Amino acid sequence: MADKQKYKQSEGAGNRGRGRRIEKPQNAGKTLLRILSYLKHYKARLIIAAVCMVVTALATVGGTYFLKPALNDYIVPLIGQQNPDLSGFIRMLCIMAAFYLTGAAANFILQRMMITITNGTLRRIRIEMFTHMQDMPLRYFDSRTHGSIMSTYTNDTDTLREMIAQSVPQMINSVITVVSVFVMMLVLSWQMTIIVILWIVVMFLLLRLITGNSAKFFIRQQKELSVTNGYVEEMIEGAKVIKVFNHEPAVKKEFNELSGDLFHAASSANTFANILFPIMGNISYIVYAILAVVGAVLAIHGITDIGTIGAFLQYSRNFSQPITQMSQQVNSVMTALAGAERIFRLLDEPKEVDEGKVTLVRANISPDGTIMETPERTGRWAWKIPETDGSFRYEELRGDVRFKDVTFAYDPEKTVLHDISLYAKPGQKIAFVGSTGAGKTTITNLINRFYDVQEGEITYDGLNVKDIKKDDLRRSLGMVLQDTHLFTGTVEENIRYGRLDATHEDVVHAAKLANADFFIRHLPQGYGTVLTADGANLSQGQRQLLAIARAAVADPPVLILDEATSSIDTRTEALIEKGMDSLMQGRTVFVIAHRLSTVRNSNAIMVLEKGNIIERGDHNSLLEQKGRYYQLYTGMFELS
Ligand SMILES: Nc1ncnc2c1ncn2[C@@H]1O[C@H](COP(=O)(O)OP(=O)(O)OP(=O)(O)O)[C@@H](O)[C@H]1O
Ligand SMILES: [Mg+2]
Incomplete structure (x- = not known):
């Protein structure tokens, strides 16, 4: 039974989670400026939005002011009258309604503007992220969890959306409201204003005290949430393995514990959010009462009047609300800025260098x-x-590939290939054999420059591969990767991935060459059969056949086949080999295979061991040497 603590400690789990974290941005000012640079595409809309923001806030504040004349001039004089004339009062109400309606209309326009600005900006950012991602080196994807890259697309863009669409406009609205209400309160009664200010100070200190403590509960809640989400994500990916080893009960128990922790953390956090804040709201009625009493006393002494008290009481509520909300808004802006920094970090990742x-x-x-x-x-x-x-x-282009003293390491501490020298003359078939982890796939990763060599050089028709433009280099190399990947789409589209302008006939021809045609015709819709995520509705061998067909349709001068036939039964393999022979005609081919029967007819076979070529030669000469190849071939040495 695995220890749940490891999920909490592992950075991976935390990163993979979809939970929100309350984080501090490292350079809020710079990030904010960079976000603004995206908004500049919407200058006109922003100006309209800003005007609407001011109109909304002021209309609400202004409308409230009419409570004073409404009460003083049209209600108070009518008290006790037999047939009161309400027409004046109704006129006042109409004026107030006009103010509030103007505010509502401005708010409507504001929201419409913000929808376009926000979604347009996010679209821009998403496209920029995805476009940039396509140009990033493979090393970037190899060195982090896909969950953490995904969360930049989901979490971080979402917090940013919330910030642009809601938090920032609300903050601006709050500031305008607070300032204008403050001015109105002063105009109405400075004495009562002092009471409100005192109350705000007390409330602010109290809130500081409470939120200061509650922050840690929120942080814990976010952390537990991301651990739980990370756990679910990992268990979805590992669903098959869980079933194979009957781990369902253990996994359920572990999840129960994790969600228990989340429950406690969320409960503590919610105690503050759901109980304390509303209670603060209720308590603020006390000041409402105090204001009413003070107002009454002032009125009795003729210092103020009923209308002023009525309007002031209304303002006092408009005043404290935005102030309490502001700390929440600041928090959400901070979270969004931290997320935006992750987005920009992704955008600032260096692109794959291509000096070719x-x-x-x-x-x-x-x-x-x-x-x-x-x-x-x-x-x-x-x-x-x-x-x-x-x-x-x-x-x-002839397809002459040479390695000269190539040394390579993924991590500086661990050299994977040592001083590799080899040549493949045009049209030759070169095979790599050797135990798992020997460095066979790594060699092919260097030919097409997924990674760059650290020492030595690789030449292609006499040109250093570094001088060749990457796109063109890769176009000249047909690759069947060790881990085949199929995209959502039809069988035909997946084969055509090798060369987008291939006709239907080309696709069928390539499929026949790879011996995939037979099984494709037996699929429900033949070449039009839609493959689901990564070809899950095909067998491993069928997926490999499609991958070979995809390489065949590209018709490349150099072919690299990494374990291409490992999941195919021996009979089919023999058939493919026949087809492949014609495919290999006139091409330089690199094959990697655990099954030695596939490499027997190669011009040269390299036996790799721990990043060194320990033997080389053709099948017969290697057998004569009676070395490792001989051992492998005769089964004296098990491939691990
Ligand atoms: N992206 C990577 N980052 C760091 N190290 C890697 C990476 N890919 C492979 N390695 C390491 O390089 C070594 C050689 O790996 P490689 O994939 O070339 O082996 P291989 O000979 O193709 O093995 P197999 O027969 O299992 O496919 C291994 O020790 C492996 O741990
Ligand atoms: Mg490999």
């Missing part, structure tokens, strides 16, 4: 070897190499 200048173009190659660039599909390609004088030189 050499591009790949379609070519017409005449018998005498002259290369002409052409937009047509000729089946031939050439590297377009810029010269120092601004002209271009063309070099035919």
